[in-house]
Amino acid sequence: MYFNIKKTLDHFSVDMEYAFDRGVLVIQGESGAGKTTILNCISGLTIPDEGRISIEDRVVFESAKGTDIPARMRNIGYLFQNYALFPNMTVYQNIVYGIKNKPEYKEKEQREDLLNYADEVMETFGIAHLKKKHPDRISGGEKQRVALSRAIVTKPSLLLLDEPFSALDQQTKETIYQQFDFFKKNFQIPTILITHDARESRMFADVRILIKDGRIIEKN
Amino acid sequence: MLSPIILSLKIATIATIFSFVLGVWFAYILNKKRVPGKNIWETVLILPMVLPPSVMGYLLLIAFGKRGLIGGFLLETFDLQIVFTWVGAVIASCVVSLPLMYQNAKSAFISLDPIYEKAAQTLGSSEWKIFRTVIFPLAWPGIISGIVLSFARAIGEFGATLMIAGNIPGKTQTIPTAIYFAVESGNTELANRLVMIMTLFSFVLILGLNAWLKKRNYIGRQG
Numbered sequence: 232m233y234f235n236i237k238k239t240l241d242h243f244s245v246d247m248e249y250a251f252d253r254g255v256l257v258i259q260g261e262s263g264a265g266k267t268t269i270l271n272c273i274s275g276l277t278i279p280d281e282g283r284i285s286i287e288d289r290v291v292f293e294s295a296k297g298t299d300i301p302a303r304m305r306n307i308g309y310l311f312q313n314y315a316l317f318p319n320m321t322v323y324q325n326i327v328y329g330i331k332n333k334p335e336y337k338e339k340e341q342r343e344d345l346l347n348y349a350d351e352v353m354e355t356f357g358i359a360h361l362k363k364k365h366p367d368r369i370s371g372g373e374k375q376r377v378a379l380s381r382a383i384v385t386k387p388s389l390l391l392l393d394e395p396f397s398a399l400d401q402q403t404k405e406t407i408y409q410q411f412d413f414f415k416k417n418f419q420i421p422t423i424l425i426t427h428d429a430r431e432s433r434m435f436a437d438v439r440i441l442i443k444d445g446r447i448i449e450k451n
Numbered sequence: 452m453l454s455p456i457i458l459s460l461k462i463a464t465i466a467t468i469f470s471f472v473l474g475v476w477f478a479y480i481l482n483k484k485r486v487p488g489k490n491i492w493e494t495v496l497i498l499p500m501v502l503p504p505s506v507m508g509y510l511l512l513i514a515f516g517k518r519g520l521i522g523g524f525l526l527e528t529f530d531l532q533i534v535f536t537w538v539g540a541v542i543a544s545c546v547v548s549l550p551l552m553y554q555n556a557k558s559a560f561i562s563l564d565p566i567y568e569k570a571a572q573t574l575g576s577s578e579w580k581i582f583r584t585v586i587f588p589l590a591w592p593g594i595i596s597g598i599v600l601s602f603a604r605a606i607g608e609f610g611a612t613l614m615i616a617g618n619i620p621g622k623t624q625t626i627p628t629a630i631y632f633a634v635e636s637g638n639t640e641l642a643n644r645l646v647m648i649m650t651l652f653s654f655v656l657i658l659g660l661n662a663w664l665k666k667r668n669y670i671g672r673q674g
Contacts, residue, residue: 276569302572315570319588328584332575385574 232389232421236272237281245269245445248282254437255415255422259429265445266425267312270391273423274309275302287388303332308382308390308420312397314374316366322377323362326353329385349384355417356380356410372403376410383418390422396431408434454621455629456648462537462625463606466544467552470601473545474552475594479582482560500550504610511543511615533615537623540616544605551604552597559593560586592667599660603653 233250245265249256260266271277273284275291278299284292286307291300316325327349335341353359356376361369369377375395382390395411396404408431415422415435426432432439441449477496481489499507515522515533525531533539563586571581587594609627616623618632626645633642 274573276572302569303575303577305573306575307573309570309573311566311570313566315564315566317567317570317585317589319585328571328576329574332580381574 232273232284232286234269234273234284235282236269236279236284238268238272238277238279240268243445245272247442247445247447249440249447249450251421251438253419253421255424255435257432257436257439258423258425258442259427259432259439260425260442261427264442266427266442267393268445269442270309270393270423270425273389274307274391275300275305289388306385306388308385308387310375310378310382310390310392310395312394314366314378314398316374316378316381318366321363321365322358322369323353325366325377326381326384329381333385345384348386349380352380352384356414370403371399372407375399375407379411379414383414383420387420390420392422392424394426395424396426396428411435455624455626455645458537458540458621458623459606459625459627462540462544462612463602463608465541466548466605466608467598467602469541469545470548470552470605471594471598474549474597474601475556475587478553478556478560479586482557496553497550499547504547504608505614507547508543508611508614511539511546511611515539515542515615535615535617535619535623537616540608540612540623540625543611543615544608547608547611548601548604552601555593555597555600556590559590559597562593563589592664596660596664599656603656607649607653 232252235248236245238245243263243265245268247265247269258266258269268277272279272282272292273286279292279294281294282292283290283294286305290296290298291305292298316322317328320328327346330336330345330349333345336345350359353362356379358373358376358380361373361377366374366377375398379392379395396407399407412435424431424435439451440447477492480486481492486492502510512534513519515525517523517526517532517534522533525533531538533542567585567589568581571585576584606625607627608625609631612623612625613628613631618624618628620629624632626649630642630645630649633639633645
């Protein structure tokens with residue numbers, strides 16, 4: 232994937248360019264550095280002022296040509312900082328929500344495959360027993376796993392994780408770290424993880440960039 | 452005594468259906484989209500709440516009268532007369548209850564965390580599907596408040612209804628107009644009965660709504 236994003240907001244501006252093929256790219260920076268803006272531009276939730284974004288060689292945004300594929304058609308999985316699980320739906324309804332939007336879902340055989348895959352993912356993350364519960368009835372760690380499952384069951388081309396561990400207490404974090412490590416090794420989805428935490432950055436990054444005031448200050 | 456009750460229920464129900472559709476639609480469009488002249492639209496929608504009923508009734512008479520812009524058109528094209536019919540009462544009730552529906556739906560929509568809408572977008576949902584599966588269900592407690600208050604307002608509508616629909620027993624006479632003319636003609640027994648029914652009905656409606664909202668308690672479900 233490749234991104235070249237220029238975006239001016241009220242208090243600061245973002246100007247970044249980067250390319251990576253696989254694994255986990257960690258974007259590390261303090262709050263207000265422009266981390267979430269980058270993810271929102273890549274996902275299509277925010278329109279950059281200028282630039283070009285391509286995912287798996289498909290151009291999803293290019294200001295020069297007026298290309299701007301809407302968020303719903305970019306095939307990106309997004310795990311939001313506060314998880315954004317729909318409170319009016321059960322865990323299972325949350326997880327299959329994205330699957331039901333896929334064109335393949337209309338065909339019976341493929342529908343079964345998609346739903347079986349959702350069951351598989353839920354088993355893998357140990358949340359199958361929570362199927363019928365609403366998000367307000369499960370713990371923070373469980374919410375995180377449900378949100379991650381929801382983001383990956385649609386088999387996205389790219390996964391975006393916005394501070395996925397920041398809302399968890401230290402003890403839960405350690406468990407979730409192990410699960411995330413398992414996810415990283417087994418699912419092989421190109422991922423951009425943003426965090427302010429240097430330890431998380433070291434733990435999960437295949438490639439790491441440090442950003443400050445909307446600019447890349449270090450790559451390694 | 453039964454006729455004005457049945458007619459009031461019929462008029463208020465139909466008026467509330469229209470208020471619901473229009474109120475929710477305007478609340479969504481004006482608060483979720485960039486609409487030119489948004490403040491003007493909003494002021495026009497809320498105006499019936501602050502204008503005296505007689506002014507509203509007069510404006511409706513001008514618009515829906517035989518020589519009015521809409522009334523004239525309906526009469527010529529569909530041979531449909533609005534003034535002094537129950538349809539006129541529905542229009543009056545709908546116009547005065549619309550601000551309540553709009554305000555409640557608006558509050559419900561703007562209090563929703565936009566993160567849910569964003570999450571649904573990244574999960575491949577169209578705008579209509581997001582509205583149907585996420586926004587509307589989450590805004591439902593506020594919308595149901597709007598429906599109940601609109602119905603209560605519609606069933607109690609008097610001034611504008613009297614001006615556009617009159618007080619024809621069995622045809623346009625609603626509970627409020629029946630009470631007024633019962634008092635005028637000294638029929639206090641009928642007035643007392645209708646006042647009791649009206650008060651009891653409104654009391655039960657509001658009590659039921661509050662109980663339902665407390666039970667539902669959506670605040671605890673955000674997350």
